[in-house]
Amino acid sequence: MVQCVVQFASPTVDQWQTATVISLGILDRSSAIPLHEQIAHGLRAAVLSGRVGVGDAVPSTRALAADLGVARGTVVAAYEILAGEGYLLTTPGGGTVVADIVVQPAVVRPAVVRPAVVRPAVGRAASVATPETVPDAQVDLSPGRPRTEGVADAAWRSAWRRAAALDPEPDVDDARGDGVLRAEIARHLGRTRGLDVAADDVLVTAGTSDAMLLTLVSLRSANARKPLRVGIEDPGYPRVRMILRRLGIEPVPIPVRVKSGLDLDALARQRGLDALIVTPNHHYPLGSRLDADQRARLLTWATREDVLVIEDDYDSEFPHGRAPLPPLSLLDPSRVVLIGSLSKVLTPAVRCGWVVASGAAGERIRATREDLDLPVSLVQQHALALYLAEGDLARHAARRRRDYRHRRRLLLEAFADLPDVELTATDGGLHAVVLLRGRDVVAEREIVAEVAARGIRVEPLSRYAVSQAASPLPAGIVFGYAAPSTVVLLEAVGVMIDVLRAHVDR
C-alpha cells in the first residue's frame, strides 16, 4: 500500500508557479480494482472536491509513476480514463490540465453527478441520476458516433499542417487514391485485421457509404439490363437499403437471429442473388458474430451461387469481450469485397474509407472509379497518410480502445440488475442494444420517446428491421456509448434506466 500525494501546478501571472498538493489516498495492490482505476478514482475525487482548480496542470506521467512506484503506463491509463470522462484536457501545448467540467454539455450538473462518478466501481454508477439533472439539452446517444474530443492533438494538427503546405496538385493521377495512403491503409488492415493486402488492391473512398455506392454501381453497370437482387441483413444498416433503392436494386432481406446471427438456412434457400452485404464480424446492430463454421457455410453458398460478398467491417478496431476473427475476405479474397472506414476508429468528419477488392470484382470496381472520379480531397489524403504512417492512428485507437472498454464495463454493471432487460452487442465496437423481454414495438417506441423527452436520443431496434414479417424482432433500444464524456454518458444511461424501471412497474 502506498500513501501518496500529487502536485498540481496552477497557472498564475508567471505560468505554473504555485502548486497544489493533494493526497491521492491509498493504492491497494491486493484489490480487485486495477491500479489505474484506483489512481483515476483518487484524481477524480480531487477534481470534484474542488481541491484542484480548472486549468491546473497534472504532473507528468513519468513523475507521478515514479512517485507512486507504478509503471508509467498505469498513470497513462488513469489519465486516459479521466480525459474520456471529461475531467482532464490535453492543451495545444501538450500539457494535461483539469478541464472546466461546468462547460461540458448542459446535461452535466456536477453537484448531482458527483456521487455517481466518484465511485464508478462500487454501486451502479448512473443510478443516482435524477430526471431534474437532464434539462432540454440533447445528449446524442445514436449509435455509430465515436468520441472525437482530443482527436485534434499535436500529431493530428501537424499532419494537416504539412499536408496543407504542399502545392495542391492540378490533377488526380490515380483514381484509386494516393499511393502512400493506400499502402498505409493496407498496413492498418494488417495490424488490426490480420490481412495481408497489397496496396494495389486498396481503393480510397469517401467513407463506407461511398464505398458501398461505388461497389453497387460497379455491379449495376456489369449487369446492364438485368434487374439486380442483393441480399441484406434483416435487421441491418438502414443506409444500405437506401443506397440500393436509389440505384434501383432490389434488396432481399435475410433474417438475422438475436442469438445465432445470420440465418444461413434461409440464405441457403436463396437463388439468383447478385450480391450479399453482411457484417460478419459484429452484426449491425445486434452484435452477433459469424463463427468459423458459419463463415465456411456462407462462402460455400456464395461460391455455388456465384454471389459477390460485400463485407462491411465497420467497427472491428474495437474488439472487447472476445478475440476478433479475421475478416471473411481473408478466406476468399476474390469472392469477398471488404469495406471499412476511419469513421469509427477516428471520426466520420474525415469521410475516409476503403474498398479492398482483387480479381475480377476488383478490376470492375477500379474501372468504375475511373469513370466516376475520386471524391476524396488530396490534401486530406496526404494528411491522413502522414497521420497513419507516423503511428498516430494506432496510438489513438489504443487510447480509445481502453476508454471504450472502461465505458462498456460501467454499462454492464449499470444494467446488471435490471429485470426483463438484457444488454447485448457489447462484444465490440461502440454501441450496445438493450433487449426488452416481453415488451412489443409499442412499448419500445414509448420508451424511446420518453427518453427523448428527457433530452437523450437513442434509437428503437425496430428502426433496423427491413420486414417485421420475415424476422420477428424483440423490442429493443440501440444506443452508442462512445461520443459523450463518461460523465454525461452515465447520467444519460441513468435516465434510460429510470425510464425502463418505470415501464417495468406499470
Place this chain on the structure above:
Amino acid sequence: MVQCVVQFASPTVDQWQTATVISLGILDRSSAIPLHEQIAHGLRAAVLSGRVGVGDAVPSTRALAADLGVARGTVVAAYEILAGEGYLLTTPGGGTVVADIVVQPAVVRPAVVRPAVVRPAVGRAASVATPETVPDAQVDLSPGRPRTEGVADAAWRSAWRRAAALDPEPDVDDARGDGVLRAEIARHLGRTRGLDVAADDVLVTAGTSDAMLLTLVSLRSANARKPLRVGIEDPGYPRVRMILRRLGIEPVPIPVRVKSGLDLDALARQRGLDALIVTPNHHYPLGSRLDADQRARLLTWATREDVLVIEDDYDSEFPHGRAPLPPLSLLDPSRVVLIGSLSKVLTPAVRCGWVVASGAAGERIRATREDLDLPVSLVQQHALALYLAEGDLARHAARRRRDYRHRRRLLLEAFADLPDVELTATDGGLHAVVLLRGRDVVAEREIVAEVAARGIRVEPLSRYAVSQAASPLPAGIVFGYAAPSTVVLLEAVGVMIDVLRAHVDR
C-alpha cells in the same frame, strides 16, 4: 521615361544583409506595351542574366512602385506575370524571391529558352524552341488543369491550420454540407456569376463528378422502372457519358457546331428526354457560348418538354475575351440545376463543388444526398469556408485571371501567322482548341502522337465526339494553358507549332 534601379536582398549568414542593385532599364509610358509588362520584362532579363541569384528577395511592391513612380497594382501585376512564369516564388514567410529556374520541369533548358521569354511581346515567343529542348519529360497540357503553384500560400495554410485545430465532429449533421461553406459558395456565385442564391439551395459536393452523379441518381430514383434518356453535347465532356453509362442511363447526343454552338433545331426535334446536360457559358471543349436568344429557345423547349436542365458551369470564373452572361439557372431556377466546382478556379485536389437547385428538383436532390451520405470531409469544408470567407479565393482568382489572360495573349500571338490553323475557345477558361483546316482525324491523331513523342501531352478533338456520324467534327487539338509555368508553356507550344508547320509542308 524613368531610368530606375531595383535592389534585391540576398540571404547570407544574417538574412537579407547584402543587396544587389540592378538597372531595370527604361520605362516607356508612351509605349503600346503596358507598364507592368515592361517591368516584368526588365526583371526577367535581370534574372536570366544571372545578375540576381536564386533566393534573392525582390523589393516590396510598395517600395518598387514608389521608386518607379507607378501604381502599386502595376508592380503587383508584373510580379504575378513572373510568378506565373516560374521566375519568382512566394516563400512560406510571405516574401517573394527569385526562383531556382533550373529545377523547373525538365523541359526547361534556360540556355535555349532565354531568347524566347525575354521578348514575349516581340516575336512569336515560342518559335525559337527546337526539338532538342524537349527531352523525355512529360509536359501535361491536357485541358482542365489549373496552375496550382503558389496556392499553398500563407492564407491557405492558415485556413487549414485553423480547421485542423477543431475537434472533428462525431457526426455529419447536414447532408447538404457545412452551413458556413454553403453561404460562402452562395456569396461566391453572387460575385462571380451574378446569382442571388440562398445558402439553403446550395449542396456541397465532392466536385463536378460527384455533383453530376448525385443529380443523375436523384433523377434515376425518381423514375424507378422507366428507362431514362439524357441529352448531352456532341462533342462534350467525356466523363458525363461515362457516369450515364455506369448508371444505365441512355445518352442522347445533341450536335454542337463549331461556330453556332448547340444545335437548337436538332434539340427541338427531341422528344421524351428526361434531362439535358449543357455547358452554355463556355462549351466544353469548343468554347462557344449560347447567346440570350439561344438561352430563351432552350428554356422554352425544356419547359414544353418538361426536361430538367443540368448546367455545368465549369470555368466561368475566367472570362477573357468578352463579358460573361449570367448562368441559365438565373432565368429559370426551378428548371435548371447549376453545377460548379473549385477545380478550375483553385485546384481539383480539394474535390469540392456544388449543386444549386431549388423547387421539386432541389428537394429530390437533397433527399438523395440524405440517403447516399455526404462524401466531403468536414475538416476541408471548414478550411474552405475560412478561405472563402476571408476573401482569399477571390484574391487568388484575380491573380490567376491576370496570369491566364497574359498566357492567352501570348498564345494568340504565337498561333496568329500559322496557315490553315485557327486558335479558338479562347474567350474564357484555361484551355484552347487548335482547329486544323482541311485535315482529317488521321492527321489529327498523327499530330497528337508527334507532339507526344516530343514529351508534350495534348488531346485530339475527336476524343470529345460522341458520334462522328451525327456531328462531323473538324480535326483539332485541345490543350490546356494554365498548369505549367509560362516558360514551359511557351516552349511546349513552340513544339506544337513546329509539328503543325511540318504537317502543312507535307
